[in-house]
Amino acid sequence: MVSSAAVLLDSQPRIAEDLSIVVARAGNAQASEKAETEQIASAVGTDRVTTLSGKDAALGNLEEQARGKSVVHFSSKLPLLEANPLRSVLPILSDGVDGQSVKVTADQLCGTKMASDLIVWSASSVNSKDVRGNAVKVFSRGLSYAGARNVLMSLWTQPESNRIDEIVNFYKSKQSGLGSAQSLRKAQLAALSRDRSPRTWAAFQLLGPGN
Template identity: 25%
Template sequence: MHNLGLSYKYSSEYVQAENTLIEAIAVWEKLRVGLEDRESYRISLFETQNITYQALQQVRVAIQKYPEALEAAEQGRARAFVALLSSKLSRDSLQINPKLREPSVKVQDLQNIARNQNITIVSYSFIKQETIGSNQLALSSGDIYVWVISPKGLITFRKLDVYRWELEHKKLLLSIIEELQRNLSKPNGRIPNPPPTLSPEQLDNIPDELKSLYDLLIKPIEEFLPSDPNAQVVFVPHNALFLIPFAALRDQSGRYLIEKHTISYAPSIQILEYTERLRLAPKGKNFLIVGNPTEDLSQAEQEARDISNLQKTEAIIGKEATKQAILAKIADAQIIHLAAHGTFDSEHGLDSAIALANNKLTATDILQLNLKAKSVVLSACNTAKGKVTSDGVIGLSRAFILAGTPSIVVSLWSVPDAETSQLMVNFYQNMQSSSDRAKALRNAMLATMKSYPHPRNWAAFTLIGSRD
């Protein structure tokens, strides 16, 4: 059915192509039934099936059925993630033997999420080319579709001109994203000695990728973004776009996106509905604040002490922060803050971990937990990373949400020690006057930017999920 649908597509017989691809997807979804307790199998199978969802998007875009193309894009991402969250919430609601299934996707439901949460949603779909000639830049990385859903539910669509953009920059998009990561990342993680503050002249030249990515990803849709900097904008990246720090993208005047908007993220639009339901579930009573378990990050230790003072609680510091000690307290914590070293595994995402005094707390460990936290902050390196799949990033952030956390703050690269500590303490200070985490993180970024203007020092952290 998939191949027949492609044949219709290449013959420009789009109605037949759409109907046939819809039939193919119905078969794919039946094949995923029975893998309820085997998430890795579901994700692996979904990877092989995802080209059908992408083909359906392309067909619907060709016949200008843009809202329906968004529906197909949402169907083609985070399906195992959504099914697992749906199952967890059903169990928590005391439903007997809930059937683990992938909830249906309807355009009206996606619009209602934007309306009910009063947010602007920006959803990207990165449809990569299957093959790219080694010496032929003309064969671009692929197509990028972007939809903007306003707080009133209005849907706007744009197809981004990746081909022309890559010709102009003489590099593929994926190569530019990799270069950006290298330019922003510290080689050894949280480093005690910060680099000198850059002059405005130096800052204007570093890194150029932030302006070029703004031109590609934001400029075509900026007129549809809210003018009020306090209005919430939720980005739903896709594929390699998960690795882009949208907050640090710069327009041609030099303004960062975070200066113009309050930003958070989600693996899919539907996930926003489930994290909102997680937010309303009963929460724990205690605080779990951990600092410098490996005893080589003095600023991380001070960060934990400062935050525990703000919260009027005690932090677990240094060698006391063993895996056993953390697991004994984590289940009943309403706030979890881990200031430590982080590692990620791009092949086996569930091996991504936080380093504790005597062991690692891995994503696999977290999936076994039933958490009552309203927020988790992983003040460590690379905690937003893992294995990038069509089902999202398999790693620590996904594990914490599946364990029951509606809101998590994680990092996109190896962050410096002193600057990160300043940002985190400022974040919790902001939280004392407002429960809005997205606004608190934005204000913390803006404050840290004044002291340490290079984006590597303030732009690594992203808020995923619920903003309150």
């Protein structure tokens, strides 16, 4: 008999059936982050994408806006600490004492409730010595505790145009009904056809059941 936990992991949640995305980015977002958000919205439809920037992307509001969304997407750069990735400072803020914004660490994000089908960090990166991507594994495990069924993260910084093309193609496939694993494979094959260097197409790692 299959355990109830396995059934929960293998069964696709209802929110995954309809693609709805909340995109969070830093207030001082770079042009590439804005371009990424705009191209995602153009690909899947602006009505499916909620964009939060600066104070609007503060942890409390982000948690609220993520309710019922199938995807939570972070477009800002995130270099993960190798020694303790959960202490990495995120490019989002939290409301502190007297309304002052304070920095948020990865463990704080993992302590929220984000029961989404997928959480994406499209511009995360790890230390070049972390060849196994252990920092990504630790952080993604924390995000699963927050409620994420799947986590998609990058292991290194890609050329901006390559990253945006790959993530947009990923979402196009998601919108057509493919699961996360199939969508990533299709996006990677498209990127591979343009440039065979793994540096330009193999950065993304998906953790989770993938359907």
